[in-house]
Amino acid sequence: MVISGRQGRKPRADVQRNRATLLETAQRHFLRHGVGTSLEAVAKEAGVGPGTLYRHFPTREALLAAVLQTRSEELVARQADIEQLGDPAEALEQWLRAMEEYFSAYSGLPEPLMAAARAQEPDSPLTIPCDILITATDQYVRAAQHAGHVRASVQGYDLFLAACSLAWIKGNGTDEESLGRLRALIASGYSERDAQA
Amino acid sequence: MVISGRQGRKPRADVQRNRATLLETAQRHFLRHGVGTSLEAVAKEAGVGPGTLYRHFPTREALLAAVLQTRSEELVARQADIEQLGDPAEALEQWLRAMEEYFSAYSGLPEPLMAAARAQEPDSPLTIPCDILITATDQYVRAAQHAGHVRASVQGYDLFLAACSLAWIKGNGTDEESLGRLRALIASGYSERDAQA
DNA sequence: ATTAAAACGGATGCTGCCTCCGTATGTCTT
DNA sequence: AAGACATACGGAGGCAGCATCCGTTTTAAT
Structure with a gap:
């Protein structure tokens, strides 16, 4: 019996090449046509068959x-920026914006993010990232709560849902104005009322 | 030339019968399988061809x-109930819940509601209802604002979006607890801070 | 009963999903 | 360098759903 970590053979070169091309093409198609884009079209444009x-x-x-x-990597980079500023309330707000944009x-x-977030069993490849x-x-929530900026009843999961919703609304073509008002409304909803810096 | 309002002929009996059957069947399928259910299946179960x-x-x-x-009719009925209570803040909250459940x-x-709501041209049959x-x-918002219960910056459209989002979240299987917290967060976000009854 | 309008329904063409397997490609061995 | 073997490729094919078109049937009027 062979230890599973040991590979008897070097992996083939075309495998990684195809994978990279597919990822690149898929990203373009997702950007242009949304997550529901035709996978056949992605394969065709990547120059591979559907089976591959x-x-x-x-x-x-x-x-x-x-x-x-x-x-x-974008998100990680923004996390670095966010940790720079000392204010936990500001940090939370920026983090939520970063997620929303992501x-x-x-x-x-x-949609798939929400579906993956609620699942307990990691039945989806998105569950762990979520x-x-x-x-x-x-x-971020706890830090802001500790500083007295955020109500005790708020949980991270709640604000994750909120960010998801805002992204969903934005994706459905709502104008930036209404979106901004809703964002402010949510911020005002989770903030501790008598918070003072 | 005949005035368009005048009908030269009694409408056929099967037309209305089919329409009624289709509506009934569609409602069942939408309930069970969601709005994206197969229309072919609806037609088949209603006993008509797809063309019909x-x-x-x-x-x-x-x-x-x-x-x-x-x-x-459900919504209209709940509106009647809501108008009974004198408190505009309570009325707004109940109205939002009613929409969310609807x-x-x-x-x-x-999804289609959001799409229809943003459209200026009534290009969708859902635009007018929205x-x-x-x-x-x-x-409801204006009444509550007038009573000093809701912040001046809030618009009806914003809370419509919020109700849509909550329904969307619920539809994606989030547990009732998180949903309740998010709902409270939103309510606290649109409420005037120093509101007193 | 006859006629003509109106509605029916299903065959049809299309797109996309996903699988299966004969073939091609790349890696290791001698 | 060449053969052998594993591995990956690709596209044909089966399936489901959408939306349309047109020959046929049903219905109301005469």
Whole structure:
């Protein structure tokens, strides 16, 4: 019996090449046509057959998760920026904006995110990334609560849902004005009323 | 040339019968399988061909609008209840809940509602119903503002969006607890801070 | 009963999903 | 360098749903 970590053979070169091309093409199509875009079209434009696409990414969600993975560096970068500023309330707000923008990148993204977030069993490739985001949100929330800026009843998960919703609304074409008002409304909703810096 | 209002002929009996059967069947399918259910299946179960369905309701949205129409009596009834209570803040809150429940009736309903709400040109059969709801919301908002219970910056449209979002979240399977917290957060967001009854 | 308008319904063409397997490609061995 | 073997490729094909079109049937009027 062989230890599973040991590989008897170098992986083939075309595998990684195809995977990279597929990811790149998928990202473009998701950007242009939303998350529901035709996977056949992606495969065709990537110059591979449908079978190859499905072997690399068995489901649409798997492909989506892989594309998001490559894009997650943005979020990490913004986290670094956010940690710079000392104000926990400001940090929370910026983090929520960062998530919202991340979620708005492709139209139709919030739906699968929500579906993955509620799942306990990681039955979706998006579940783990979602949990990471929720945990991160919860940390920002706790910090702001500790500083007396955010109501005690608020949970990170709640604000994750809120960010998802805002992204969903934005993706459905609502004007930036109404969106801004709603965002402010939510912010005012989670803020502690007599908060003073 | 005949005045368009005058009908030369009694409408055929099967027309109305089919229409009624289709609406009834569609409602059941929307309830069970969501708004995205197969229209072919609806037609088959209603005992008509696909052509008949599409003649009566040229698009999925048209069918949806017609189904919602029959269900709108609920909302009207709740409006009557709401007008009973004198408190405008309470009235607004109950109205928002009523809309949220109405929107949650079929999974996948919030999406087309949002799409119809933002459209200026009534290019969708849902646009007019949506506008009615938004206007009604605005009236509840104004009354509550006048009584000093709601912040001046809030608009009816904003809370319509909020109700849509809550319904969307609920439809995606979020537990009732988180949903309740989010609802409270929103309520606290639009309320005037120093409001006293 | 006849006629003509109006509605029916299903065959049809299309797109997209996903799988399966014969074939091609790349890697290791000698 | 060449053969052998594993691995990946790709596209044909089956399936489901959408939306349309037109020959046929049903219905109301005469």
